Amino acid sequence: MATTVKTPDTTVDLAKAFAESGIGEVLDQLERELVGLGPVKARIREIAALLLVDKLRRDLGLTSxxxxxxxxFTGNPGTGKTTVALRMADILHRLGYIRSNHLISVTRDDLVGQYIGHTAPKTKEILKKAMGGVLFIDEAYYLYRPENERDYGQEAIEILLQVMENRREDLVVILAGYADRMERFFASNPGFRSRIAHHVEFPDYAPEELMAIAELMLARQNYRFSDDARDAFRRYIATRMQQPHxxxxxxxxxxxxxxxxRQAVRLFQSRDRLLTADDLMTIDAGEILASRVFSGGAGSRAAAERHP
Structure with a gap:
């Protein structure tokens, strides 16, 4: 015989709940902050919708x-994972899933000690700081080093798993890193996989998106490219994308x-003349073309990240 679930005779105004929650503002902020990343933004909107509906269900006593x-969060460096984590903390806070929107960002070194008895206090101290908010663990796979029998990462993992299960009403953990390494990490630590509810994949940026990001970064600091510098930077992007790191x-x-x-050095060298605001704001092509990225050679490519 089928079981009938009795529901309250109540209506819910979802549009009103969405407006009152303020998560629309957070989603709009995310749209302004990050160029591109359409699949990521769509996934975050889906999660936000799920959480809002879940909150309404809890308010009606339909779930407890x-x-x-x-x-x-999986993807290559520089694809916006930390920024999205910050906005996710805002969404979770506004919907009442965590007490605060604060985010604590850590790596293995913040959690794992170097000698016996050192790891547990370090990990517990970080968890104490993050409690009530979001703990963001970048390159989480470095916690697990099976090739080292004396590695203390496993102790940190066990503490994390326990807290993720028993304190999930007061802490959200976001694991981040390269997709392939995270997959191997989950395969080696099924306890983590079983506790992860949402997987978000961050794609690399296309060249035109990187150019838009550059323009946005400059505008925020009241700088701009000259026409020649803009063309040079497009060449920079195309070349740099093919190089290591x-x-x-x-x-x-x-x-x-x-x-x-380089612009500051150029201006300083011509300090005998009066400078205009335009002078102080404009990046010329020479400032771009002086990059080692254009010089070629293995040594230059290896140094590209240190000396762009």
Whole structure:
């Protein structure tokens, strides 16, 4: 005989709930902050919709169990994983899943000790700081080093798994890193996979998106490319993407920092003349073409990230 579930005679205004939650503002902020990443933004909107509906169900007494909210963000460096994690913390907080929107970002070194008895206190201290918010573990696969019998990462993993299960109403953990390495990490640590509710894949940026990111980064600091510099930077992107250790938006930011330095040196060398605001704002082609990326050779390519 089929079981009939009695539901409250209540209506819910989903549009009103969405507006009152404020998560629309967070999603709009994410749209402004990050160029491209359409699949990521769509996935975050889906998760936000799921969480909002779940909150309404809880408010009506249709469910009482806290959902599993731990996540995995996979992709290459510089694809916006940390920024999206920050906005996810905002969404979770506004919907009442965590007490605060604070995010603690850590790596293996913050969690794993170097001698017996050192790891547990370190890991527990980080968890204490993150409690009530989001713990973001970058390159999480470095916690597990099976080739080293005396490695203490396994102790940190066991503590994390216990807290992810028993304190999931007060802490959300986001694991991040390269997709292939994260897959091997989950295969070696099934306890993590079983506790991850949402997997978000971050694609690499296309050249035109990287150019838009560069323009946006400059505009935020009141800089701009000259026409020739813009053309030179497009060439820079195309060349740099083919070289080792390319890190998407992170490499773009590093390149612009070096360009700004070269511009400052150029202006200082002509300090005998009066400068206009346009002079102070404009990056010329020479500031881009001076990059080692254009010099060729294995040594230059290896140094590209250190000296964009």
């Amino acid at each position: 169990e806290t959902p599993t909210l731990h996540m995995s 390319f890190a998407n938006a992170r490499s773009i930011r590093n390149a612009l920092d070096r360009a700004r330095l």
